[in-house]
Amino acid sequence: MDSEVRKSPGFESVLAIWSRRKWLAIAVLIIPLVAVVSGILFLPNIYRSTATVLIEGQQLPEAFVRSTVTSAVDTRLQAITQEILSRSRLDALITQFGLYKDLRKRISLEEVIERMRRDIQLELKGVKPMEKDRATIAFSLSFRGSDPTTVAQVTNTLASYYIEENLKVRERQAAGTAEFLKVQLDETKTRLDGQERLVSAFKRQNMGELPQQLDANLSTLARLNMQLRVNSDNLPLAQQRRQDILTQLAEREAGVPSDTPGVAADPLSRARHELMMARARYTEAHPTVIRLKAELEELERQQAETAKKGEQEEGDTATFMNPAAQRLKQALREVDGEIAALKAEAGRLRKDLGAYQSRVENTPRREQEFQAMARDYQTTKETYESLLKRYEEAKLAESMEQRQKGELFRVLDPATPSERPVAPDRLRLILMGLVLSVGLAVGVVMAVEQLDTSFHTVDDLRGFTTVPVLVSIPPLITAADLAQRQWRTKVVALSVAAGIIGIVALSYLVAKGNEQLAWMLVKGGA
Template sequence: MDDKQRRKGWDGLIEVWNRRKWLAILLFAGPFVATVSLALALPDLYRSTATVLVEHQQVPESFVKASVTGEAEIRLQTISQEIMSRSRILDLITHFNLYPEFRGRVPLEGLVERMRRDIQLELKEMHQQTANPGATIAFSLSYRGRDPETVAQVTNSLASMYVEANVKMRGRQATETVVLLKAQLEEMKRRQEEQERRLSEFKHRHMGELPEQMQANLATLQGLNADLHLNSQNQIRITERRDKLAKELVEASVGGSARGAASGPDTLPGRLERSRVELTELRTRASEKHPDVIRLKGEIAALEHKLTELAREAKLDPAQTAVLVTSPTELKQVLRDVDAELKAVKAEEQRLRKDLATYQRRVEKSPQHEQEFQQLERDYKMTKDLYYSLLQRYEDAQLAGNMEQRQKGEQFRILDSAIPSKSPAAPNRLKLILIGLILSTGLAAGAVLLAEQRDTTFHKVEDLRAFTKVPVLVSIPRIVTDADRRRSHWQFCLRTTASGLSLVLIIGVTYYVAHGNEPLVWLLGGGRS
């Protein structure tokens, strides 16, 4: 039973094939021939890739801080925009004679856009387990084209351009940083000198009245008050002494007159007075070392000693003794000295009071100048701190600039140069043919099934008997005449010719579409167009 059903199924398929074979052959051959023609007509495209390593700063940042900041991704985007510029792309097209088949037919802007699409940049980032996840450690540059040797040369040239552009960009940024910091440093130095000049002028203009001199002024005031008190005491003492000397001078004048009238020149006071007069006259003619001057001094001293002894024996008071011994001339001289001393003390009092007033005024004005002085000093300190901060940053920028000149900073290094590809990157012809084979087979099978489902005719007596209960009495086979055979032959020839011409047309159209069509290659291959 199973064998009979299996044989019946195969017989049904053979019958369907016999009825629909030309439909299946045409619907299979058309797409398949188009696919094969397309796969064979598409141009071979090659791709070469160069890997560029992003080397970080070789000198630790704890020693030299880099003046070029920013992530490598941002710098790569900036460099890409510079390299992908119209002038750079046209230079590459001219140098390597790229796209010769499109020159003259495509505008320059079209060639530039085409090469931009043919260049691909891919970043390679760190894994998430690293200390700095997401950071770019390398990137790959690739270029596609028809000639593998030219493609490799263009790729290496692009990689070299990225390396050179990175060096120039970092050097330019470091130089601009140094120039900017130098200008700011000069401006800050000028501001510092201006603040220092203003502070110096304020100190000079208000010398002695500054808040920082308050304690010194108070200590000076205290010392001046003490000196003024001492000066007052000295004036009292000198005044009492002067009054006493004036009284002695009066007594000496009265006592000398009485003594000169009562006693002769041979008495001790008379001899003492006469010796003093002689000494005074002799000093006008001789020096102190003259023998006569020395002799008179000795006589005067001896006479004063004798008079002092006599006054002590007579029990005279000291004032009477001084009157007896001292002459009115000496008392006048002493009185003049005392007057001069009193005058000097009073002059010192005036000076002390003047200084006292000056320092008192300074102490009173110190709080008035304190706020202004603090503002000037604060501005000066801030400017000074900012100046030294800029100076440190300027020195760091100079070191960073020297490091960039020696290429010790973050650099790009070509890790793997591009080499000519041995096999084309696209198209994958075998894949395209297999896909065409599957699609053609499916299309043919689907068309046959659809035709069978829409066909309402009966091809066998069994089909008619299964469809109706009316008995089939007679089955007349088809009668084929010679005319029918000739007509069938001509129809076969026409169909074969039309099918052949259709296939040739399909091949021609697909070849015309696919020949040199690079965007179609990348579109069919799943790449960028």
């Protein structure tokens, strides 16, 4: 026997509750509904424009020109995005297009810039390749705002920023690569020149002991040995001739007759014998053969002159003996000169043999030193040639980027002013507000009914107690009561009207120009 007994859920009970609480329900329904509807109506229209940028691959075949910009597209896009979304860039855009005028009055510039960063959206998407071997992708760039024309202009400006910044980034990277290679090339060239000077100095300091001169040194060593053997053979012969001349000269001075043909002919015979022996050992072009032939001719000439003088005058023996002695002395001087020359030649040959023998012995050690130096030089030279090739390729790639023949960003679909706002969805929001207002009104009425402990019908009273109800007295409304009710109704009506006006004004203040609230209330809004 509680309130559930006296308040049946029937249709009549609902009508009775409506009759008692209709003004409360209407007030609770209208107030939030007016707030929702007015706020939704005052929310600004949000427009979004999108530009599609196509990423075209390198225009020249990579087999001819290899780009030095090897970073991935998404990585480069992230770097470009950070550059474009920098404070200075966005501040310039805000000033140029007069963005967020109302918002700048309420919050700081840093917060406005952060808001604009949220209003800019970048989305990568795949695009079917235009050519079989050239993969291309694209990305869409979006911006949202309250003015459709301005939004489209800002979006196209951002797209142009991406295109320009991509060119700058690629040119900067290509130029940086070329500059780096140039520095490395100069350093390597300096090191290579230094090593070339070291190699040249090593060759000058060790001339004759270099590995490539070993064959020549061995050949010279063999030739010097042969010359020394010839010298060793000629020296005893010359010494024997000297002894023979001394013997003849002694005989002349002792008074041996000069008309003995054997004595006069003895040097000539000996010269002929020596020439015959030399020809048996050497060729006609050998120096020994040539010298002996010259001596033989001189002796024959002297003998002829002596014979001619003997026919003209038969003077005393002393007169005949002097020319012969003089010739023997002249021959002695010549033989002494020959012996001295042979000895000097032997000394020179032995000295040269020692020098060349030292060269041959030092060649292995010089070869090790030269190989180490040449190995370093060859390594540096190969590094220099590799850097030179890469530098030339980098300069070619830099020229390609400057002529805009590398990877390019091209606007595929420019942004256009949107005809319909993307936010807020007013119809959906109003329906949601209506449902919430109705639910709130029903809830408030049910709560008030639950808290109400008064009896509104005889049945309610009978259901509560066993005491019999004798009579039901209806309310007695006097003129004063009626006047008071009318006055109260007017006050309530005015209060409700004032409340509605206040709610509308508050909604205007909150919702007018509040783009962020518009996006928060729309599905998919940020």
